[in-house]
Amino acid sequence: ETGVTQxxxxxxxxxxxxxxxxxxSQSGHNTxxxxxxxxxxxxxxxxxxxxxxxNGRGNFPPRFSGLQxxxxxxxxxxxxxxxxxxALYLCASSLPGTGDYGYTFGSGTRLTVV
Amino acid sequence: xxxxxxxxxxxxxxxxxxxxxxxSFTDSAIYNLQWFRQDPGKGLTSLLLIQSSQREQTSGxxxxxxxxxxxxxxxxxxxxxxxxxxxxxxxxxxxSSYKLIFGSGTRLLVRP
Numbered sequence: 001e002t003g004v005t006q007x008x009x010x011x012x013x014x015x016x017x018x019x020x021x022x023x024x025s026q027s028g029h030n031t032x033x034x035x036x037x038x039x040x041x042x043x044x045x046x047x048x049x050x051x052x053x054x055n056g057r058g059n060f061p062p063r064f065s066g067l068q069x070x071x072x073x074x075x076x077x078x079x080x081x082x083x084x085x086x087a088l089y090l091c092a093s094s095l096p097g098t099g100d101y102g103y104t105f106g107s108g109t110r111l112t113v114v
Numbered sequence: 115x116x117x118x119x120x121x122x123x124x125x126x127x128x129x130x131x132x133x134x135x136x137x138s139f140t141d142s143a144i145y146n147l148q149w150f151r152q153d154p155g156k157g158l159t160s161l162l163l164i165q166s167s168q169r170e171q172t173s174g175x176x177x178x179x180x181x182x183x184x185x186x187x188x189x190x191x192x193x194x195x196x197x198x199x200x201x202x203x204x205x206x207x208x209x210s211s212y213k214l215i216f217g218s219g220t221r222l223l224v225r226p
Contacts, residue, residue, distance in 0.1 A: 004157075006157075033213065033214075035214075041218055042118070042205075042217050042218045042219055043203075043205075043214070043216050044216075045213040045215070048212045048213065055212050056212035056213060090157055092214075096212075102148070102160050102163050103148070103160065103214065104160070105150075105158040105160075106157050107156055108155075108156065108157045110155065
């Protein structure tokens with residue numbers, strides 16, 4: 001059974017650029033959630049994808065967007081990067097409604113915006 | 115609006131001590147509560163998950179309790195070891211929700 005894999009592990013971008021982060025969900029999990037974790041803070045929910053549709057969104061602007069693919073992997077896209085977007089981005093997969101309640105997190109992508 | 119608070123923000127103890135980390139939440143209508151461990155710059159590792167109908171869960175030296183009515187959970191670590199040094203995060207999932215709401219974590223240092 002594979003876990004959640006995120007790529008890349010580290011990324012440096014310039015303010016105003018666009019970035020795409022990738023996540024492969026745990027085998028058998030059909031739901032992917034994305035979180036942003038600023039230094040010294042707990043993760044903040046960005047959005048969740050279930051069966052290729054957005055299933056809920058946190059308090060993030062529209063320049064944060066995502067996709068989920070038929071194999072349940074997912075992408076997080078951020079346009080017009082700002083310095084405050086510098087953070088650890090975490091992906092979590094889950095299988096709701098089955099009795100398997102837990103979330104499995106990846107190791108994250110560290111994004112630095114300069 | 116659900117708010118999750120963790121106290122203390124940081125804790126330093128000598129090896130071998132038993133310790134308690136605290137988590138409180140403002141809305142008791144939770145679906146479940148999870149405790150996670152996070153090593154510096156890394157992702158989250160799930161430690162224990164407590165369903166809203168449960169009072170506690172145990173795994174090895176870890177024991178987590180849940181009191182929904184008072185909006186509190188504790189994580190008890192027995193016989194702490196230097197390898198337990200990490201940040202411990204508490205998160206709640208609300209009824210019919212799709213997201214976890216996290217506290218800011220407790221940064222634990224266990225001194226040899």
